[in-house]
Amino acid sequence: MRLKLVSFKACPFVQRVAITLEYKGIDYDIEYIDLANPPEWFIAISPLKKVPLLIVDGTVIFESAVINEYIDEVYPPTLHPDDLLMKAINRSWIEFCNNISLYTFQLTIKEKKNDFEGTLKALLSDFDMVEDYLKVKPFFNGDQFSLVDSSYAPVFQRLEFLAQIYKPIIITERHPKLTQWKDNLLSLKAVKRSTVAEIQNLYYQLLWTRQGYISQFLSEREYGKRSTKSFY
Ligand SMILES: N[C@@H](CCC(=O)N[C@@H](CS)C(=O)NCC(=O)O)C(=O)O
Numbered sequence: 001m002r003l004k005l006v007s008f009k010a011c012p013f014v015q016r017v018a019i020t021l022e023y024k025g026i027d028y029d030i031e032y033i034d035l036a037n038p039p040e041w042f043i044a045i046s047p048l049k050k051v052p053l054l055i056v057d058g059t060v061i062f063e064s065a066v067i068n069e070y071i072d073e074v075y076p077p078t079l080h081p082d083d084l085l086m087k088a089i090n091r092s093w094i095e096f097c098n099n100i101s102l103y104t105f106q107l108t109i110k111e112k113k114n115d116f117e118g119t120l121k122a123l124l125s126d127f128d129m130v131e132d133y134l135k136v137k138p139f140f141n142g143d144q145f146s147l148v149d150s151s152y153a154p155v156f157q158r159l160e161f162l163a164q165i166y167k168p169i170i171i172t173e174r175h176p177k178l179t180q181w182k183d184n185l186l187s188l189k190a191v192k193r194s195t196v197a198e199i200q201n202l203y204y205q206l207l208w209t210r211q212g213y214i215s216q217f218l219s220e221r222e223y224g225k226r227s228t229k230s231f232y
Pocket of ligand 1 (some may be wrong): 035062065
């Protein structure tokens, strides 16, 4: 079976899938597209015009959570808990991560300080709920890496990049278990191998292009003059 992942280099949803593939040691091809100027072939096969797509022997699957479930079913051993209730709970927290991903994206585009801080507050109170649920030794479910881990790692990586130019976002005082979980995930080989090597710089370039409040913490010397606003 030949797998091809269609990607945009800085996309956290593609990265969820790449982490699962890397963690399971599955061979796959990857094709990067420019979302600001998507190729015709991509428009023709992507129902939502979004990445990731997984092309399995010519057949297209879309939506990162669905792609991860497919990979998990086809390539055992499973990354879901065996217990059906636990499995459902894992899926609930994967769904919850979509909200967290949205807030993380909004942190990069909010233009006013107040709006940025409001989004950060909402994000941190979502993290309060994750913190209450977490056990963490060392992963979401304990010893076994799961699809919940694949889903949250890209967000943690981006928040770490933001923290490096802004100020710490996930901190031990408020979120001790979450901080530990984040650090465990970010040190994992599968997570490190799940993006291009230059991801941090690429992410900062995107911040610059988006021209949100946070972009003022980047150095103008490095990223150039303030440009026309764009998401990609
Ligand atoms: N729910 C989707 C979200 C995917 C998504 O938003 N991808 C972004 C890039 S990170 C995209 O392709 N955006 C293009 C667009 O919205 O036109 C998933 O989980 O796969």
